Amino acid sequence: MDVIYILWLRQMKRYVRSRSRVLGAIGQPILFLLALGYGLGSVYKRAGQGNFLQFLVPGIIVQTILFSGVFWGIQILFDKRFGFLKEMLVAPVSRLRVLLGNALGGATISFFQGIFVLVISVALGFRPYNWAYLLVSLLVMIALCLALTSFGAGLASIVEDFQGFQGINNFIIFPLYFLSGALYPLTNVPTFLRILSEANPLSYCVDAMRYTMIHQTHFGLLKDLIVLFITVVVCMAFAVNRFNRIQA
Amino acid sequence: MSEPIIAAEDVVKRFGEITAVDSISFEVKAGEIFAFLGPNGAGKSTTISMLTTMLRPTSGKLMLNGHDVTKEQDSARKSFGIVFQDPALEEELTAYENMVIHAVLYHIPKAERAGRIEELLKLVDLWERRDSYVKTYSGGMRRRLEVARGLMHHPKILFLDEPTLGLDTQTRNLLWDYVERLSRREGMTIFFTTHYLDEAEAVADRIAIIDHGKIVATGSSVQLAKQTKTETLEGAYLELTGKEVRDETSLSNDGLNVRTARRNERLR
Numbered sequence: 001m002d003v004i005y006i007l008w009l010r011q012m013k014r015y016v017r018s019r020s021r022v023l024g025a026i027g028q029p030i031l032f033l034l035a036l037g038y039g040l041g042s043v044y045k046r047a048g049q050g051n052f053l054q055f056l057v058p059g060i061i062v063q064t065i066l067f068s069g070v071f072w073g074i075q076i077l078f079d080k081r082f083g084f085l086k087e088m089l090v091a092p093v094s095r096l097r098v099l100l101g102n103a104l105g106g107a108t109i110s111f112f113q114g115i116f117v118l119v120i121s122v123a124l125g126f127r128p129y130n131w132a133y134l135l136v137s138l139l140v141m142i143a144l145c146l147a148l149t150s151f152g153a154g155l156a157s158i159v160e161d162f163q164g165f166q167g168i169n170n171f172i173i174f175p176l177y178f179l180s181g182a183l184y185p186l187t188n189v190p191t192f193l194r195i196l197s198e199a200n201p202l203s204y205c206v207d208a209m210r211y212t213m214i215h216q217t218h219f220g221l222l223k224d225l226i227v228l229f230i231t232v233v234v235c236m237a238f239a240v241n242r243f244n245r246i247q248a
Numbered sequence: 249m250s251e252p253i254i255a256a257e258d259v260v261k262r263f264g265e266i267t268a269v270d271s272i273s274f275e276v277k278a279g280e281i282f283a284f285l286g287p288n289g290a291g292k293s294t295t296i297s298m299l300t301t302m303l304r305p306t307s308g309k310l311m312l313n314g315h316d317v318t319k320e321q322d323s324a325r326k327s328f329g330i331v332f333q334d335p336a337l338e339e340e341l342t343a344y345e346n347m348v349i350h351a352v353l354y355h356i357p358k359a360e361r362a363g364r365i366e367e368l369l370k371l372v373d374l375w376e377r378r379d380s381y382v383k384t385y386s387g388g389m390r391r392r393l394e395v396a397r398g399l400m401h402h403p404k405i406l407f408l409d410e411p412t413l414g415l416d417t418q419t420r421n422l423l424w425d426y427v428e429r430l431s432r433r434e435g436m437t438i439f440f441t442t443h444y445l446d447e448a449e450a451v452a453d454r455i456a457i458i459d460h461g462k463i464v465a466t467g468s469s470v471q472l473a474k475q476t477k478t479e480t481l482e483g484a485y486l487e488l489t490g491k492e493v494r495d496e497t498s499l500s501n502d503g504l505n506v507r508t509a510r511r512n513e514r515l516r
Contacts (some may be wrong), residue, residue, distance in 0.1 A: 006352040014340045081337030090300050091353035092325035247303050 003093050004101040011105025021023035022113075025071060029064040029117050032059070033124065036183065049185070055216070057121045058137075059182030060207035062074045062202065067145050068113045070173055072106035075154025077165055079157060080246070089246065099153060099243045107142070114141050129215040137212040140228065144205050148233045151237035157242035180206045186218045201231040251314070253278040253405060253437050254299065259308030261294050261461075262471070270461035271308070275455075277406070281431050281438040283452035285485060287494045291461040292441040293333060296409050300330050311438065313404050326354070329398030332482070335390045335407040339383035341391050343374055346382060347400065354401040368396040388419035395426060406430070408440035412447065414441045420444075424451050449481045459489045 015021065044052035079085040088098045128134050159165050165205040179193070180202035186194065197203045208224035211217040217224070252275035261269040268495040269291040276282045286292050297303040299310060301321050310317040313327035337346055356364060369375040372392035382390065391411060399405055408427070412420040428451060430436050436441055442448055448455050449469045456466045465488050472484040 001350050006349050010341065010345075011339060013345070014338075017340055039257060068494040083332060083334050083335075084338050086302065087350070090302060090325060090330060090355065091350075092322040092355070093353055133328055248298075 003097045004104065006132055007088070007098065007101025008105040011102065011109065015109050017227070021071075025068050025113050026064070026116050026120070029060045030120060032120065033117075037124070040179075053121075053124065053126055054110065054214050055185070055210075056183070057118070057126045058120070058213045059180070059206050059233050061117050061141065062144065062180065062182055062206050062209060063177060063217045065110045065141060066116045066148060066173065066177055066202070066242045068110040069145070069148030069152050070169055072109065072149055073163070074151055074165055075113070076102065076156035077159065081130065081161075086247075089125065095244050095246075096240060099211065099239060102235070103146070103149045103153055106152065107145040110145040110149065111141060114145070128213050133212045133215075137209055140208045140212065140225075142203065143228050147228075147235040150235040154235070154239040154242040157239075157246050176202045179203070181218065182206050185216075201227055204228055205231075228242050249277075252276055252311075253280075253313055254282075255309075255311040256295075256299075256361070257309040257311075259295070259298065259310055260306045261291075261298060261303065262306045262385060267461055269298070269305075272458065272461070272463050274456055274463060274466060276437060278437055279431065279435045279449055281428070281453045283447055283448040283455045284439065284441045284458065285443075285455060286441075286458035288490050289494050290458045290489075292458060293409060294440065295458070296330075296439075297406055299405055299467075301325055301329060309455055312405065326401065327403060328405040329401065329412050330407040331391065331394045331398050331405035331409065335392060335394060337382045337393060337397075340381065342379050342381055343369065343385070344378040345392060346393065347397060350397045350400050353450070356401060360490060364400060368399055369393075371399075372396045379480060388415050388422075391419070392426075395423065399430070403436070405437045405439060408438065410441055410443065412444060420447070427451070445482045445485055457483070457485060457488050464488045 002241060033053070033056060037056050044050075044055070049055070072223040076085070079088075087104075089095070091098075107201055128137075155165070159168065179196045179200045181197055184204075186197050186203070189197070204224040204227035207217055207219050208221060208228060211221045211224065219227075254274075254276035256272055256274050257475075258271050258273055260267065260271050261268060264344065272291075272295065282297065284292050297315065298305050299312065301317055301324055305319060312324045315323040315327065317324045322440065338349070341349075344365065345458040347369065348361065351361045351365065366375065369378050372395060374393055377385075382393065385393065393405075395408075395411070406427070412423060415423070424447065427438055427440075431438050440452075445493070452469070453474060454466065454468055457464050457472070463482060465484070467473060467475065469481040469484075473480060476487040478484045478487055
């Protein structure tokens with residue numbers, strides 16, 4: 001327990017001490033929120049869909065957590081290339097505990113980023129449909145944080161350099177994001193887009209957030225939660241499996 | 249004390265087609281200062297990586313302090329401290345915080361931590377700077393911090409992988425001073441690699457020279473010179489490993505650690 005805690009604490013200290021990172025990670029989603037929320041808001045309203053900001057916030061929170069998770073994966077890659085990972089790997093503790101301490105640290109950071117964006121959204125005028133349901137949204141956020149940090153740790157174990165990581169970012173993370181329905185409703189989209197979106201686990205997460213925050217759903221909450229649960233388990237298995245094989 | 253504290257038996261490490269370490273065997277006695285020399289890519293770092301449980305040998309047997317390195321990893325890990333070739337410190341934390349993480353990772357009881365950390369930081373003259381971020385440290389200070397950290401859990405063996413690379417002469421001397429004192433005072437076994445032959449000559453009780461993944465000679469610097477009918481360790485070294493310059497090919501995951509050599513053009 002001590003080992004997991006100290007490795008978690010290290011992540012927290014690093015995070016709190018780098019203010020530029022905190023701001024940078026929140027700045028982007030806020031920009032999306034402002035540009036899209038206000039920019040497309042009137043079009044959305046004219047199309048008879050109501051308030052676009054309300055619609056957008058759940059997706060933007062997912063975006064925040066997604067990109068924060070990627071950033072965290074880069075951090076693990078840094079540790080791998082510039083040494084500190086070795087310090088952790090030659091210590092007489094199991095790989096699983098090293099992974100857990102680090103991943104929990106990453107997940108906590110992502111969760112806080114998501115909370116920040118939620119608070120700012122409320123300040124901008126966002127109102128959840130039911131404050132009590134928001135507690136379920138928080139659970140969904142935690143699950144997503146765990147899935148993404150695990151995914152990031154698994155990837156960082158395989159990838160050897162930053163360019164490789166950048167490629168994965170462009171070819172996996174962005175498509176996942178744009179096909180998740182975070183920015184537009186999935187009703188009435190062309191068939192090919194619908195198929196891609198339905199195959200994308202992130203869509204279900206966005207949908208769960210939307211259900212619990214503004215009471216709109218495409219797939220239904222039960223289906224969302226089942227997919228989310230499977231995603232978390234698969235990502236964790238991936239991380240444990242890959243992390244155990246790192247040789248330095 | 250006849251049982252060797254480090255023993256390698258027919259150890260082989262292959263990366264695909266390339267054999268980085270080719271069936272080496274050696275023993276190090278407890279309390280000995282043992283130097284591992286060789287050209288770039290000869291297999292030094294690969295050997296250290298295997299000894300310190302980071303790489304699994306393709307075949308052969310490695311024993312540390314009576315523990316099989318591949319089978320009893322945790323016991324083997326508790327037996328040694330290591331100073332890596334590339335600094336493995338957390339720069340965003342203070343020296344003290346780095347020490348605390350290490351203490352926890354090596355299961356130092358909470359009651360002993362503060363005292364042990366103070367003692368070690370004082371030993372390497374960093375106590376006054378304990379609350380500075382490591383990113384503000386010079387290269388020499390980082391090395392000293394790493395040595396202090398490596399000693400935290402009273403290891404029987406200290407591995408130093410090119411510990412003086414990039415350090416000035418004053419810092420090098422200081423570092424070897426610590427190491428020699430430790431070896432004498434606590435009977436600690438020291439296993440180090442270096443490219444500075446004068447260091448090996450001055451500090452090491454025994455030297456092994458590795459080239460193309462094979463150990464080509466072992467002995468004291470005097471013995472090595474005698475064996476090769478040369479005057480100095482440098483003479484012996486060049487006699488044994490030739491005068492060719494090596495091109496390194498990086499093989500490891502991180503591209504820094506494990507290297508092998510390819511023959512290059514002859515020096516004119």
